Amino acid sequence: MTSWQLIVDDAIDGISNMAADAALLEKVEQSPEPRTVVRFYAWSCPTISLGRNQKIDAALDPDYCKAHGIDIVHRPTGGRAVLHDDELTYAVASNDAAYFGDTIYGNYRRVSEALCLGYNALGVPATLAPDTRKIVSWTGADPPCFMSPSRYELMAGGRKIVGSAQRRVRSSFLQHGSMPITCNREALARATRMADASILEREIAGIAEFVPVRPTRDAFRDALIRSFQQYFSIEFML
Numbered sequence: 001m002t003s004w005q006l007i008v009d010d011a012i013d014g015i016s017n018m019a020a021d022a023a024l025l026e027k028v029e030q031s032p033e034p035r036t037v038v039r040f041y042a043w044s045c046p047t048i049s050l051g052r053n054q055k056i057d058a059a060l061d062p063d064y065c066k067a068h069g070i071d072i073v074h075r076p077t078g079g080r081a082v083l084h085d086d087e088l089t090y091a092v093a094s095n096d097a098a099y100f101g102d103t104i105y106g107n108y109r110r111v112s113e114a115l116c117l118g119y120n121a122l123g124v125p126a127t128l129a130p131d132t133r134k135i136v137s138w139t140g141a142d143p144p145c146f147m148s149p150s151r152y153e154l155m156a157g158g159r160k161i162v163g164s165a166q167r168r169v170r171s172s173f174l175q176h177g178s179m180p181i182t183c184n185r186e187a188l189a190r191a192t193r194m195a196d197a198s199i200l201e202r203e204i205a206g207i208a209e210f211v212p213v214r215p216t217r218d219a220f221r222d223a224l225i226r227s228f229q230q231y232f233s234i235e236f237m238l
Contacts, residue, residue: 004228006236007039014047014073016043022076024093025167025174032081036094038236039176041083042223046184047071048191051079051165070191075176081164083188086206088220090115091176099232100173104166107119107154107173115162115179116154118227123218124210126154126161157204164199180206181214189231 012079014148020039028035050059059081065072066158070083079220092111094100100107112128118124128149164177183206208214215223229235 003237004036004234009041009043011044013044014071019074020174028093028095029172034096036096039091043090046085049073049075049082060228064190077165077167078191082163086182087178087180088217093174095172112152114231117231118224121223124156126156129150129155141157161205182208198212
């Protein structure tokens with residue numbers, strides 16, 4: 001049976017988390033053999049991550065973030081603003097097209113289907129978004145990531161429950177994503193200069209909103225570890 005590397009990290013700061021994910025992409029790209037690494041982690045303080053090409057002033061109110069103890073960091077991937085707080089975060093880095101295919105959407109679909117198994121096992125009616133839904137009539141700062149699902153991202157009850165971003169380099173890719181347990185919609189709205197948080201109530205949700213008892217981060221992570229093993233028919237090595 002194929003073995004993949006599993007990394008489980010304690011909560012650390014945003015700069016260190018993004019550096020760790022970037023290092024995973026570099027390692028698999030340099031590997032002469034097929035290699036896949038899956039990492040689960042958390043954040044030591046509320047942090048907004050921006051896509052690698054986003055400008056802070058175009059996406060955020062940095063004064064609000066500073067006043068409310070929200071760190072700001074850029075991801076090595078693309079996408080828009082994500083508030084990381086009460087959540088579990090995943091990262092998958094691989095150069096193995098036999099498992100993931102060699103296209104962005106192929107990678108997204110395979111990873112999301114594995115995640116979906118874990119959510120379903122916890123009782124969440126998660127499904128994959130069939131296509132990208134564009135934001136209409138948007139003015140002001142760049143909209144946050146969770147405002148609209150991309151193709152194959154996870155939804156439940158019509159709301160986005162996982163926000164993912166990806167970067168491909170030659171034969172390898174890094175995909176990572178925010179999996180909220182609960183959502184601080186007010187903080188996200190204020191940080192991204194939204195007039196109010198009402199639209200976020202309709203668009204985003206955390207896993208705790210779909211289960212009778214809030215899962216611990218460890219239980220959440222363990223369900224996803226099992227789902228990756230089941231979906232890909234692999235075993236993990238630490």
